[in-house]
Amino acid sequence: MTHVTFSPPYIHPDQAASQLRSQGYAVLSPADVAAWIGATPAQLRTLADDWSDLPPDEHLKDGGRYRRRRHSCFIAEDGNLQQVAHRAHWQPVEYNALHGGMLRLFAPMHDHVVAQPAWRKLLIQLGHLSDQVFRLHAPPAPWFIESHQFRIDTKQGIGRPTPEGAHRDGVDLVAVFLVGRENVKGGETRVFEASGPQGQRFTLTEPWSLMLLDDARMIHETTPIQPVAEGGYRDTLVVTCRRNGFQGAEFDEPA
DSSP: OOOOOOOOOBOOGGGHHHHHHHHSEEEEOHHHHHHHHTOOHHHHHHHHGGGGGOOBOTTOTTOOOOEEEEEEEEEEETTEEEEOOOOOBOOOTTTOTTTTTOOBOOOOOOHHHHTSHHHHHHHHHHHHHHHHHHOTTSOOOOEEEEEEEEEEEOTTSOBOSOTTOSBOOSSSEEEEEEEEEESEEEOOEEEEETTSSOEEEEOOOSTTEEEEEETTTEEEEEOOEEESSTTOEEEEEEEEEESSSOTTGGGSOOO
16 A cells, blocks of 8 residues: 655745744754754764663553653743753643643753754754744844753554644643654644644655744644654754743752
8 A cells, every 4th residue: 555645845945934923833954954054964864873872761651662862951032052950851730631730850862962963053044943933123132952862662563752742831832853764654743722723734754854833733643653664763953942930840849
């Protein structure tokens, strides 16, 4: 049976802010992503090497063993980036019915990845974009950034990129980079208006293609993946930017 896919609706990076404001989402091609953040495609490929060393996600409540991940947090403000002390990831149940309300502590990103110039450029550019979309005429202020490295594999037959289903994340900007995919079918991205009839579906297949979302306006999900050969997986980088602090900051231990 032929597996039908829909091509991503790529736009030029110069249109990203205006399309996020008007449509709630935007999708960029890999070449445009590299140029937009001021990195080379080779530098992005070097970042991707780290996805082969992600530890298992020990918090999956559906009993699966298909997800591996790392997680680290940063603060970006006015072109500056600071990594913060390692902390747990938390979401309210209103945004994540499956894992909401849980303090989930994942292994941090490797220092050698965070130290790479392309990594810093990537997060700072997402902070700049967040300013353009959500603080167009406001003075600079911090963006609280969480980064998640994911590998979804098909060793059990099916891997679920979004086991919680269609959801929002409780942030301002969501950025989903496809880092790589091998020997799988499925993994269709679906975005819907949170309070309207409009939606879009497409499949990210090119490494370092990027989907951007206004999280308050859009609900998103990715369909399960299935193997077409042994060793199937789908790697993504999910970065979120949020005003006014990290979600769950009230649970942080005092310094």
